[in-house]
Amino acid sequence: MHELSIAYSLVEIASQAADSMGIRRVDVVHLRLGALSGVVQDALLFAYEIAAKGTVLEGSRLAIQELPVVVHCSRCQADRTLPGIQHFRCPVCGEPTGQIVQGRELEIVSLEYTDPVPEPAPCRSPNGSTGKPPR
Amino acid sequence: MGENTRPRLLEIRQGVLSKNDRLAQELRARFAAARVFVVNLVSSPGSGKTTLLERTLSQLRARGHAVAALVGDLATENDARRLARSGAPIRQIVTDGICHLEAAMVAAHLEGWDLAALDFLFVENVGNLVCPASYDLGESMRVVLLSVTEGEDKPLKYPTMFHAADLVLLTKMDLAQATEFDREEALAAIHAVNPGVPVVETAAKKGRLDAWLTLLEERAGVKRASPAAGG
Ligand SMILES: [Zn+2]
Numbered sequence: 191m192h193e194l195s196i197a198y199s200l201v202e203i204a205s206q207a208a209d210s211m212g213i214r215r216v217d218v219v220h221l222r223l224g225a226l227s228g229v230v231q232d233a234l235l236f237a238y239e240i241a242a243k244g245t246v247l248e249g250s251r252l253a254i255q256e257l258p259v260v261v262h263c264s265r266c267q268a269d270r271t272l273p274g275i276q277h278f279r280c281p282v283c284g285e286p287t288g289q290i291v292q293g294r295e296l297e298i299v300s301l302e303y304t305d306p307v308p309e310p311a312p313c314r315s316p317n318g319s320t321g322k323p324p325r
Numbered sequence: 326m327g328e329n330t331r332p333r334l335l336e337i338r339q340g341v342l343s344k345n346d347r348l349a350q351e352l353r354a355r356f357a358a359a360r361v362f363v364v365n366l367v368s369s370p371g372s373g374k375t376t377l378l379e380r381t382l383s384q385l386r387a388r389g390h391a392v393a394a395l396v397g398d399l400a401t402e403n404d405a406r407r408l409a410r411s412g413a414p415i416r417q418i419v420t421d422g423i424c425h426l427e428a429a430m431v432a433a434h435l436e437g438w439d440l441a442a443l444d445f446l447f448v449e450n451v452g453n454l455v456c457p458a459s460y461d462l463g464e465s466m467r468v469v470l471l472s473v474t475e476g477e478d479k480p481l482k483y484p485t486m487f488h489a490a491d492l493v494l495l496t497k498m499d500l501a502q503a504t505e506f507d508r509e510e511a512l513a514a515i516h517a518v519n520p521g522v523p524v525v526e527t528a529a530k531k532g533r534l535d536a537w538l539t540l541l542e543e544r545a546g547v548k549r550a551s552p553a554a555g556g
Binding site: 203 | 337
């Protein structure tokens, strides 16, 4: 099972992005997962919880958008969605095709977070310590 | 002044494996500059991958080519030791339980090797048909093995891996009759998940590798030096 490796990569990218924006709590991580990504959704959800422990993502939800395979059919001159990943042929005319338009995605789309920081954002003094927000 | 608790969205739009993909692209550029043809070998355990690689290394050497191999292994050193008998430089990548090789592991094990002196570099991936599918290693060609003892419908059970193959090798063809292997059924399954992928038959134990070796030479753009050996 390589979903744990995948989950650690995912958490690394997402938590770095969150840290760089000063986000301290993430609620949802949105992921696009193609049917040809080689990743099993349930295994990834399980691994995600483990990988997120002790990071800004701990307790967040991994929202997975599953994407079916879309191929381009040269006979129909059209993109066609496949019902599965066992038969790479146009579902309309039957032409075999391996021209993948969609389905390999394994992409972090976005983070949802609730920003508890009062606005305007806290001042930072030149030495880097966080000051009180102005009243 | 109340706290602002509006949910907010931070766009990321980054591939989870972008780090590996980037490293793999760097490797690919390095391999191209050194003019070494790199083969990523993937299969289930027991498909005859190590035997195939051992004979491939020996015969390519006999045909005048400089070859080397990296061997990904979950446990023992046996595969690497066996392969060293071919006379080719072999390095083992111990994966510590990880079920696939990553580009960083390959890069780390190339140190000290003169890639420009090689014609072929083989990377024997960890034996399974699931996990290695997600990881680009910078290879020139990904080869998936299917032995006649595994069942003709295996490509339909592991479509992602067979779909990602640049070439499928049918191995242990010398056992085809004994195992009542249905060649047409296997080809249909392979081409269902990967239309048009070339399929080459081998019987490494009997030394029947010619079609495979010739294909490698063609793809790598190298000429067979000595007409001796093989058959
Ligand atoms: Zn069509």
